[in-house]
Amino acid sequence: MSIAIVRDPIGVTCRGLVYIYRLDGYDVVALSGVDLDVAPGESLALVGPSGSGKSTLMGLMAGLLRPSAGRLSVGPHDLAKAGPMELQRMRANDVGVVLQGASRNLLPYLGAEDNIRFAQREVPREYRTDMPAARELLDLVGLTGSGVASSLPKRLSPGERQRLAVAVGAASGAGLLLADEPTSQLDTHARDEVLAALEAVHATGRTVIVVTHDPEVGERMHRTVTIRDGRVGAEGRRGEDYLIVGRDGSVHLPQELLELHPPGTLMRAEAEPDGTIRLIPTIGTGSET
Numbered sequence: 001m002s003i004a005i006v007r008d009p010i011g012v013t014c015r016g017l018v019y020i021y022r023l024d025g026y027d028v029v030a031l032s033g034v035d036l037d038v039a040p041g042e043s044l045a046l047v048g049p050s051g052s053g054k055s056t057l058m059g060l061m062a063g064l065l066r067p068s069a070g071r072l073s074v075g076p077h078d079l080a081k082a083g084p085m086e087l088q089r090m091r092a093n094d095v096g097v098v099l100q101g102a103s104r105n106l107l108p109y110l111g112a113e114d115n116i117r118f119a120q121r122e123v124p125r126e127y128r129t130d131m132p133a134a135r136e137l138l139d140l141v142g143l144t145g146s147g148v149a150s151s152l153p154k155r156l157s158p159g160e161r162q163r164l165a166v167a168v169g170a171a172s173g174a175g176l177l178l179a180d181e182p183t184s185q186l187d188t189h190a191r192d193e194v195l196a197a198l199e200a201v202h203a204t205g206r207t208v209i210v211v212t213h214d215p216e217v218g219e220r221m222h223r224t225v226t227i228r229d230g231r232v233g234a235e236g237r238r239g240e241d242y243l244i245v246g247r248d249g250s251v252h253l254p255q256e257l258l259e260l261h262p263p264g265t266l267m268r269a270e271a272e273p274d275g276t277i278r279l280i281p282t283i284g285t286g287s288e289t
């Protein structure tokens with residue numbers, strides 16, 4: 001099958017990225033200095049506890065939110081500086097988004113193919129020649145059943161609807177696909193089909209970034225990045241978890257170690273000749289001394 005032409009895959013760079021929701025009377029710091037590099041063509045899962053800032057980070061990468069401070073580049077776009085026209089061009093050309101909840105991505109009164117074509121109408125005229133055909137995108141996400149092309153979203157199963165949302169997100173041929181909780185509330189079978197659809201989109205050369213609570217989704221991506229308290233707390237590769245030394249030299253301990261040594265614990269760090277570092281807690285905690 002010839003597949004969906006994609007413009008160049010898009011990488012993402014965050015340096016000290018901060019985002020603050022300004023509410024009446026108080027501020028919520030959702031991201032407090034994210035450092036992250038996503039190479040063009042990578043697949044990556046953003047994981048982490050509820051409220052840690054994953055969706056905010058995705059909203060920033062999608063150009064739906066503007067950084068409060070720090071740097072964020074998405075492909076050639078510097079999002080701290082981009083004006084409204086550049087943001088609009090980026091959203092139309094370079095970034096496809098699958099919002100949480102399939103129906104938020106679909107028009108209920110259009111059939112599957114027409115939903116894809118509608119998304120393609122947003123793409124500037126000069127790029128329309130190299131866009132994938134709607135039928136090709138349905139094939140890509142495995143929606144090949146008879147009658148699916150003309151089916152309204154409500155006639156599709158939840159898993160099919162979510163795969164159609166992925167096809168709509170990929171419709172422009174953009175080099176980066178962002179998906180927020182693409183498998184939530186699906187049974188195992190439907191979840192596997194959505195994962196296969198995301199893998200197929202990734203195999204066309206696009207960078208794919210998903211926000212997920214589902215560890216299996218994380219395992220199917222090349223890399224997992226754990227967001228904790230608005231910062232990158234850890235990374236996983238091939239099932240192994242790694243801590244990251246932040247720009248300020250700090251390291252986020254995993255939850256199980258924090259239970260043993262809560263915030264405020266005084267520790268001595270000793271480097272072994274082979275580079276291993278031993279952390280030796282003193283008796284009692286910093287707050288007690």
Ligand SMILES: Nc1ncnc2c1ncn2[C@@H]1O[C@H](COP(=O)(O)OP(=O)(O)OP(=O)(O)O)[C@@H](O)[C@H]1O
Nearest residue numbers: 021028029030048049050051052053054055056057
């Ligand atoms: N629109 C908003 N207004 C104010 N605060 C918000 C808003 N959206 C998110 N927040 C706050 O920002 C922080 C990060 O939220 P965010 O939704 O990015 O986290 P998350 O990791 O995606 O959570 P979840 O997994 O539950 O979706 C939380 O403290 C949240 O309460």
